[in-house]
Amino acid sequence: MSKDNIQENLVNKGRELIKEKGAEYLTARKLSEASGYSVGTIYNQFGNMDNFILIQNYLTLDSLYARLSKLQASGTAYQRLNLYTKEFIDFVLENKNLWFLVHNFHLHNNNRRFSKVYLRRVVQITQLVESSFKALFPNVPLPERILSLQVLWLSLFSLSSFLTTDALDSFSKINKNTLCELLLNTYLAGIKVLEQVQE
Amino acid sequence: MSKDNIQENLVNKGRELIKEKGAEYLTARKLSEASGYSVGTIYNQFGNMDNFILIQNYLTLDSLYARLSKLQASGTAYQRLNLYTKEFIDFVLENKNLWFLVHNFHLHNNNRRFSKVYLRRVVQITQLVESSFKALFPNVPLPERILSLQVLWLSLFSLSSFLTTDALDSFSKINKNTLCELLLNTYLAGIKVLEQVQE
DNA sequence: GAAAAAAATTGAACACTGTTCATTTTTGTT
C-alpha cells in the first residue's frame, strides 16, 4: 500500500467497512486496524471522525447524483419523475448502510451549519428533479413550484430513512417501492388539481 | 424523595433532563447524579438505557395521542385531518428533544423487533386518523384506503424528524407548518383525483 | 427486640467510544 495517498486508502477502506459491517462498526480503532494506519494518522488526515463521515456522505451523494443524471433524457417529464424516484429507492436499498449515514448526519448535526460543499451536492440533485417538475407543471408559478418540489423531495428523502432499516416491517407489510411510488403519484395528482383550481 | 417509587422518580428526572438539555445529555451517570440514585439502581430498574428511553418514548406517544384525541369530534373530516396535522406539528415543535428520541429509536433499532406495547401505541394514533380518512374517502376500497393512509402517515412522521433539528434551515426558508400542511393537502387532493378515476 | 435471611443498593471496574499530544520514525535538505 503506497504511502502517498493515505487519505484515499482510508476513505476506501472505511467505505468497505461501512458497506459490509454497517455504520456502527466504523470506529477510529477499527478503521485503524483494518487499514494498517494508526489512530493518530486518521486524525492527522481528517481532524475528527465526523469529518471522515462527512467525506463518505459526499461520495454517497455524488454517487446518487451520477445515477439520477443518467435518466435526464429519458421519457416524458412524468415518466422521468417516476424513474428518478424508482432509481432513488433502488440506490437507497442497494446502499442501506451508506444512506443510513447520510440521514444520521442530518439528524445529529443539530446546531452545526451544513458546509457549502455539502449543500452544493444536495442542490445539484434537487435541480435535476426541478427541470422535470417545470415541464410537468408549466402553469404553476415559480415560488409555488419550488415549494411543491421541496415538499415532495423532503418527504421522499425523509421517508427513505425508513428504507435503510427494517423498522417499517413491524408496522406494515407495505412494499417499500410501492410506498414511495404511491407518495409520488398521489402528490403529483394533487398538484395537478391545485394547479387547475388556481387558474 | 420517597424510596418506594424509584422508577417514577427516575423517569421524571430523566424526562426533565431530556427536555432541558437534549437527548445527548441523557447518560446513565448524569441521570444518576441528577436523581441521586446510583448507576446500579438505574440498571436494576430498567435493565439498560435503551429500555429507559423506550419508556420515555411510550410516554411521548401517549402524550401525543392524548392531544390528538381531543380533536376527535371537531369539524368535518377534512378539517379534522388538518387539525390533526397542525396539532401534530405543534406537539413536535413543543417537544423537540422528546420527539427526537422517538425517531432515534426507530432508526437505531435496526434488526430488533418493536414490542407489542410500542406498536399498540402507534396503531392507536393511526386508528384515530383512519376514521377521518374513512369519512373523507368513502369510495376508496378498504385496502387502498389503508395503504394511502399509511403512506401519508409515514410521510408526515418521517418528515417530522426534520422538525426536531434545524437541519432544514440550511436547505430552505420554508416554514415548517407550511411544509407539512402542503404535503397533507396536496396528498389529499391527489387521493380525491385517483378515487374518481377508479370509478 | 435481637439475630438471621432476603432483598435492594451501591460504585469500582471492564470494555468500549472519540480525541490529544509527547515521542518516535521517516523524509528532505545541506
Added chain:
DNA sequence: AACAAAAATGAACAGTGTTCAATTTTTTTC
C-alpha cells in the same frame, strides 16, 4: 553523513454503557 522538518505513532485522557462482588437496608423469624 548530519541536521532539520515533517509525518506517523500509540499510550493516555475523558467520556460512554454495562456488570457484579460487596455493602447496606429491609424483612422475616425466633
